[in-house]
Amino acid sequence: MIRSCFQAVRTFISHFPVTLCPDAVSHGALIKSTRLQCSGHRSARGLSMSLWPLSANPRDFSLPNASWSAEMQQVYDHYNALCEVKTKDSEEKGPWYKLPSYNRSLKHAAGGVYLSKIIQSKSRLFTRSNKEYGAAFEYVIFMNKQEKKCVCAFQSGHLLEGPPGHVHGGAIATMMDTVTGTLAGYLAGPVMTANLNINYRSPVPLGSVVLLHSALDRIEGKKIFVNGRVTSTDESKLHTEATALFISVNVGHVFGI
Numbered sequence: 001m002i003r004s005c006f007q008a009v010r011t012f013i014s015h016f017p018v019t020l021c022p023d024a025v026s027h028g029a030l031i032k033s034t035r036l037q038c039s040g041h042r043s044a045r046g047l048s049m050s051l052w053p054l055s056a057n058p059r060d061f062s063l064p065n066a067s068w069s070a071e072m073q074q075v076y077d078h079y080n081a082l083c084e085v086k087t088k089d090s091e092e093k094g095p096w097y098k099l100p101s102y103n104r105s106l107k108h109a110a111g112g113v114y115l116s117k118i119i120q121s122k123s124r125l126f127t128r129s130n131k132e133y134g135a136a137f138e139y140v141i142f143m144n145k146q147e148k149k150c151v152c153a154f155q156s157g158h159l160l161e162g163p164p165g166h167v168h169g170g171a172i173a174t175m176m177d178t179v180t181g182t183l184a185g186y187l188a189g190p191v192m193t194a195n196l197n198i199n200y201r202s203p204v205p206l207g208s209v210v211l212l213h214s215a216l217d218r219i220e221g222k223k224i225f226v227n228g229r230v231t232s233t234d235e236s237k238l239h240t241e242a243t244a245l246f247i248s249v250n251v252g253h254v255f256g257i
């Protein structure tokens with residue numbers, strides 16, 4: 001059992017070295033924009049083709065939905081336009097790649113064999129665990145592999161309140177961990193957070209759209225040092241600064257096997 005689980009996980013990681021998530025909920029009618037399917041990173045492109053043998057239409061949470069504000073949509077459109085775009089007749093190269101985002105992966109990575117011994121059937125990726133559009137974490141991450149950096153557009157929902165009218169610091173930390181961790185994982189394969197330092201500079205209004213920027217500082221052996229910032233969408237206001245250390249791990253470490 002453990003060996004087959006391990007093989008399933010390895011298969012998944014080989015398709016997409018970053019993390020562990022997806023689900024099979026249809027996003028259907030709520031998608032406002034059907035413009036493009038960014039491609040770009042070869043293994044991530046493979047993910048969309050081969051990860052869902054029993055799930056033809058898993059919900060990609062990073063696509064626009066009816067809860068997105070005009071500002072959120074604008075940021076999405078801006079970076080989307082900079083992505084590698086596949087059209088019917090041609091393929092234009094761009095420096096950015098839009099990461100898909102699912103709330104469960106391993107169920108599908110196992111080829112339909114549910115890994116119930118390791119993964120609880122009700123488990124969901126924390127940031128994608130709420131099915132109500134716009135209620136909690138609405139975000140999309142664009143990766144720039146060449147420059148070893150990424151940008152995330154994040155719209156906070158009403159369930160993320162901390163101080164009245166503002167986003168909870170833990171929710172900001174969650175997003176910072178997600179974005180810096182996604183970058184580290186994208187560049188270095190499976191990682192876990194060893195250290196996350198955050199300075200909160202100015203509160204984030206609840207319901208607003210902000211950008212999370214993350215860039216690689218350096219890699220020393222199995223240590224990946226990454227920085228992060230939260231700013232307003234025009235980058236005139238700094239909300240949060242962070243540094244993070246991720247450690248490359250064996251897949252087995254993540255699952256305690």
Ligand SMILES: CCCCCCCCCCCC(=O)SCCNC(=O)CCNC(=O)[C@H](O)C(C)(C)COP(=O)(O)OP(=O)(O)OC[C@H]1O[C@@H](n2cnc3c(N)ncnc32)[C@H](O)[C@@H]1OP(=O)(O)O
Pocket residue numbers: 018019020021099100101102125177178179181182191192193194195221222223245247248249
């Ligand atoms: C697509 C959708 C995506 C969605 C995906 C969303 C992505 C989100 C990413 C979230 C990731 C998480 O939240 S992960 C969950 C939170 N993190 C955890 O639970 C991790 C718990 N900690 C551990 O498992 C372990 O301590 C590790 C893996 C971090 C490190 O253990 P290890 O592998 O044995 O490493 P070890 O030999 O101890 O240390 C290696 C080197 O790192 C240094 N080091 C280790 N820890 C630290 C530390 N805290 N601060 C400074 N330095 C440290 C050591 O001194 C050593 O340096 P030297 O002597 O070599 O110089």
